[in-house]
Amino acid sequence: KAGVTQTPRYLIKTRGQQVTLSCSPISGHRSVSWYQQTPGQGLQFLFEYFSETQRNKGNFPGRFSGRQFSNSRSEMNVSTLELGDSALYLCASSLGAVLGTEAFFGQGTRLTVV
Amino acid sequence: GQQLNQSPQSMFIQEGEDVSMNCTSSSIFNTWLWYKQDPGEGPVLLIALYKAGELTSNGRLTAQFGITRKDSFLNISASIPSDVGIYFCAGQGITGNTPLVFGKGTRLSVIA
Numbered sequence: 001k002a003g004v005t006q007t008p009r010y011l012i013k014t015r016g017q018q019v020t021l022s023c024s025p026i027s028g029h030r031s032v033s034w035y036q037q038t039p040g041q042g043l044q045f046l047f048e049y050f051s052e053t054q055r056n057k058g059n060f061p062g063r064f065s066g067r068q069f070s071n072s073r074s075e076m077n078v079s080t081l082e083l084g085d086s087a088l089y090l091c092a093s094s095l096g097a098v099l100g101t102e103a104f105f106g107q108g109t110r111l112t113v114v
Numbered sequence: 115g116q117q118l119n120q121s122p123q124s125m126f127i128q129e130g131e132d133v134s135m136n137c138t139s140s141s142i143f144n145t146w147l148w149y150k151q152d153p154g155e156g157p158v159l160l161i162a163l164y165k166a167g168e169l170t171s172n173g174r175l176t177a178q179f180g181i182t183r184k185d186s187f188l189n190i191s192a193s194i195p196s197d198v199g200i201y202f203c204a205g206q207g208i209t210g211n212t213p214l215v216f217g218k219g220t221r222l223s224v225i226a
Contacts, residue, residue, distance in 0.1 A: 004156070033213065043157075043202065043216040056213050090156050092214075101145055101206060103214060105156035 002027065004093050004106035012112045018079040021109045023091035025072050031055075031096030032074040033103060034066060037088040046089075049074050050096045081113045120203050120217025127193055128225050135220040136187040137203035145206040146179050146186040147214070152199045160201075161188070193224050 005024040013019050025032050034046040045058035049068035066076040078085055088110050092103035120137045149157035161172050163179035170177055176189045200219040
């Protein structure tokens with residue numbers, strides 16, 4: 001059974017640009033959560049989608065947005081990139097019956113903003 | 115947002131030694147999860163705990179869900195070089211559909 005797949009693995013963008021990251025969850029999983037990981041702040045929750053609806057949102061500005069498609073694949077978008085957005089972005093999938101239980105992570109997308 | 119207190123932040127041990135790390139929270143959790151993250155990779159789920167007092171093993175790893183439901187610990191016995199990495203605890207609160215809360219991690223280094 002394939003794991004969680006995130007694309008791309010690495011990305012370099014310029015300040016002010018926007019970026020879209022993709023996440024394909026484990027087959028049968030309906031919940032996808034996104035996290036930002038930085039050395040100083042650890043894993044910070046961005047948002048969670050379940051059955052194409054945003055179920056929870058973390059404390060991030062509106063420049064961070066996401067969506068989920070009918071096949072449970074999810075994308076997150078960051079607009080007007082800032083240097084501080086440089087981080088490892090991780091998505092995690094779970095069955096979704098109860099949010100967060102046994103979440104399985106992808107390898108992440110390393111975003112560097114220059 | 116809410117975070118767990120995970121300790122120690124880092125540890126250096128000799129190969130073969132046992133390791134213990136723990137997480138505490140000010141609020142009650144229904145679920146505790148332990149993950150390991152290697153450099154440049156996503157966290158990998160090691161152990162999931164669902165009941166207060168539950169003790170679960172996965173090979174050389176043993177984790178327990180504290181009876182107060184506010185803490186959990188992870189033990190690694192007879193450490194080996196491939197145990198190197200960052201270990202994270204994560205908990206889910208008792209309110210339905212709340213996101214996982216993560217500790218800041220314990221960085222483990224094993225000296226051969």
